[in-house]
Amino acid sequence: MNExxxxxxxxPVVKIAVVLGVISGAMxxxxxxxxxxxxxxQLRLAPRxxxxxxxxxxxxxxxxLLIKEDIVPDGADKAMFLLAPVMAIIPAFAALSIIPFAxxxxxxxxxxxxxxxxxxxxxxxxxxxxxxLGVYGIILGGWASxxxxxxxGSLRSAAQMVSYEVPLxxxxxxxxxxxxxxxxxxxxxxxxxxGIWYLMPQCVGLxxxxxxxxxxxxxxxxxxxxAEAELVAGYQTEYSGMKFSFFMIAEYTNMIVVASLxxxxxxxxxxxxxxxxxxxxxxxxxxxxxxxxSGIFWFGIKVTFILYVYIWLRGTFPRYRYDQLMRxxxxxxxxxxxxxxxxTGLFLLLGQAQAG
Numbered sequence: 001m002n003e004x005x006x007x008x009x010x011x012p013v014v015k016i017a018v019v020l021g022v023i024s025g026a027m028x029x030x031x032x033x034x035x036x037x038x039x040x041x042q043l044r045l046a047p048r049x050x051x052x053x054x055x056x057x058x059x060x061x062x063x064x065l066l067i068k069e070d071i072v073p074d075g076a077d078k079a080m081f082l083l084a085p086v087m088a089i090i091p092a093f094a095a096l097s098i099i100p101f102a103x104x105x106x107x108x109x110x111x112x113x114x115x116x117x118x119x120x121x122x123x124x125x126x127x128x129x130x131x132x133l134g135v136y137g138i139i140l141g142g143w144a145s146x147x148x149x150x151x152x153g154s155l156r157s158a159a160q161m162v163s164y165e166v167p168l169x170x171x172x173x174x175x176x177x178x179x180x181x182x183x184x185x186x187x188x189x190x191x192x193x194x195g196i197w198y199l200m201p202q203c204v205g206l207x208x209x210x211x212x213x214x215x216x217x218x219x220x221x222x223x224x225x226x227a228e229a230e231l232v233a234g235y236q237t238e239y240s241g242m243k244f245s246f247f248m249i250a251e252y253t254n255m256i257v258v259a260s261l262x263x264x265x266x267x268x269x270x271x272x273x274x275x276x277x278x279x280x281x282x283x284x285x286x287x288x289x290x291x292x293x294s295g296i297f298w299f300g301i302k303v304t305f306i307l308y309v310y311i312w313l314r315g316t317f318p319r320y321r322y323d324q325l326m327r328x329x330x331x332x333x334x335x336x337x338x339x340x341x342x343x344t345g346l347f348l349l350l351g352q353a354q355a356g
Contacts, residue, residue: 031252035047035057041312068241069240081145084137089253092253094130100185102295103292104291104292123183124184149231160216163329174343202340205340221313223319235247
């Protein structure tokens with residue numbers, strides 16, 4: 001087989017298939033993990049009948065959604081109604097293309113295979129831009145449904161996106177200033193060189209990012225676009241079967257993307273705790289098999305922790321009122337994220353002055 005074809009077609013396609021397969025499985029079992037944790041928090045039984053301890057429940061849910069009747073309302077714009085879930089799910093999966101799960105490459109049949117799909121020097125900007133497109137699927141789905149509940153939910157989602165996109169972007173700027181690059185791999189390597197995770201100097205930025213990201217993904221306590229008590233299911237009200245599942249897949253995949261981005265920017269990505277302390281080298285115990293496996297392990301642990309916090313928030317906090325939601329974004333998070341950028345710039349200037 002032509003070597004160029006292998007390097008530029010076969011290997012990328014295989015990596016894409018592996019990432020999509022693993023993330024799809026993780027997304028499915030994230031739904032089960034959420035139901036288990038919420039059941040524990042609320043002192044009730046979680047799914048436990050399908051398979052041992054309910055481990056086959058996500059598979060049963062997928063089959064159920066596949067065989068459910070696919071209903072299109074009479075007054076809906078059929079083409080847009082069908083297109084909206086696709087527009088929601090594609091940006092979520094596209095963002096996974098530049099998430100670095102580890103750094104050490106695998107050697108397969110003499111070919112170097114990096115444990116991520118690709119790395120670009122504007123990786124952070126790519127993720128911010130591509131994930132912002134997901135709201136178009138929500139808006140289109142609410143409008144095309146020809147339902148007052150759906151259109152209200154989609155309008156709420158649009159306003160929520162505009163309000164929280166600004167502090168979310170500003171919260172990341174501090175990390176970019178410290179790392180000196182927008183490459184995802186470069187940011188992790190900058191943390192390795194500094195000997196610390198950016199969680200420590202950029203804790204305010206992480207707080208602003210996480211609160212904004214929870215609002216961006218329409219999760220409790222900021223799930224106003226769905227708000228079952230008011231809007232039935234918001235923009236999803238008229239959807240059923242696989243089209244409904246596409247919206248759910250997009251939501252949970254976006255949660256994984258948010259957790260992966262936070263891990264990369266603030267928690268050292270694939271690096272173990274205190275990566276430059278030789279006394280803790282035993283934490284990289286998977287290096288004896290392959291260095292990439294140790295990176296994937298630590299990356300997965302950090303992402304899982306952030307996803308647990310997502311679920312913990314859902315089981316703990318009540319839903320905000322809409323005026324509270326807007327006030328938090330514009331009056332608190334926006335000034336706080338701006339202050340973090342200014343403080344980071346001052347800190348870097350003082351460091352350069354002392355070094356000079």
